[in-house]
Amino acid sequence: DKGEYRHFMLKEIHEQPRVIQATMEGRLTDSRVLEQSLGTEAGSLLAGIRHVQIIACGTSYHAGMVARYWIEELAGIPCSVEVASEYRYRHHVVQPDTLFLTISQSGETADTLAALRQAKEAGFRAALAVCNVPGSSLVRESDLVIMTQAGPEIGVASTKAFTTQLTALLIFTLALARHNGLDSEKEADIVRALREVPRQVDQVLSLDGRIESLSRAFMDKSHSLFLGRGAMFPVALEGALKLKEISYIHAEAYPAGELKHGPLALVDSEMPVVTVAPNNALMEKLKSNLEEVRARGGELFVFADGQSGLHEEDHVHVMSIPEVHPITAPIVYTVPLQLLSYHVAVLKGTDVDQPRNLAKSVTVE
Ligand code: M6R
DSSP states (O other), rough: OOTOOHHHHHHHHHHHHHHHHHHHEEEEESBBGGGGGTTTTTHHTTTOOEEEEEEEEEHHHHHHHHHHHIIIIIOOOOEEEEEHHHTTTTTOOOOOTTTEEESSSSSHHHHHHHHHHHHHTTTTTTEEESSSSOOHHHHHHHHHEOOOOOOOSSSSSSSSSHHHHHHHHHHHHHHHHTTTTTTHHHHHHHHHHEEEEEEEHHHHHHHHHHHHHHHHHTTTTTTTEEOOTTTTHHHHHHHHHHHHHOOOEEEEEEEGGGGGGGGGGGOOOOEEEEEEEOOOOTTHHHHHHHHHHHHOOOEEEEEEEGGGOOOOTTEEEEEEOEEEEEEEEHHHHHHHHHHHEEEEEEEEOOOSSTEEEEEEEEOOO
């Protein structure tokens, strides 16, 4: 039931504060992660892990890409991420003490499942799944499971599944990091930041009207570019995926530093450029990338916080996002991009919940 909402996608976008909260429920105290809540064997499985191999598809793969930044930064453990359909068909080297981590909303994605089945023969230390569907094949076949609490997701375009995956992955990262020397003060700092996320997402949802106005600029465009740096690069990838799948506008995401290495050649007044820019250590570098776009007549749409020093000018639209902790920023900054693509699709009159050619669960290769 869509209730008061016009589409399931919009309903699911608005459910995020609640389902992110539900995904944290029982897994955190005020200052730490309760490792036991991830499973009684979680402690013994995580101790001694020296490497993490993440496998997923589509949106879930983007969640894995964000997790890599967290795992390497907080746990100090090398982490590789790959799409399942590539991983399963190539020769790969399994390093000792590697945790095999799959991420899937449905738990039935054919390539992800096949990769897991292969991994079980290949000498991984353990298989962990982050999944949204209890009793799914992925859940049944993994050693340890962290359930997201998104509830059923009906819209083909994944929204709440992604932000709850990120929430679960950050909780997992903190548990893993504690085995690898993360100090309790830093853990407490991030746990507090995580607890703020539902409220911050709620604040972003209240920008809906302004984002809807911005969306008009995309209606008659055929191409768009999404930029981000660091853990915001996968957020840009996810924003571009949302726009292409429901509005059918060609959208490409690039790490902002790659602009000069090719895509800048595409930028002109017909190319809207969307940037996710929390005020982190990479802000100054990002600003010069934005200048490169502006100088070529590109129309910029920047999602940034008030401290960024970015302001509205000709061809630069700045949408102010609440100040967030750099670690949790990928979760919060995903939401305005979901709203943007939703409104563009509604304006274009596409079938938002059932985009052409796509299925909710890809159970065949
Ligand atoms: O169920 P899964 O998370 O394994 O599905 C993987 C992809 O098919 C999925 O994330 C897809 O990319 C999204 N529905 C796109 O919005």
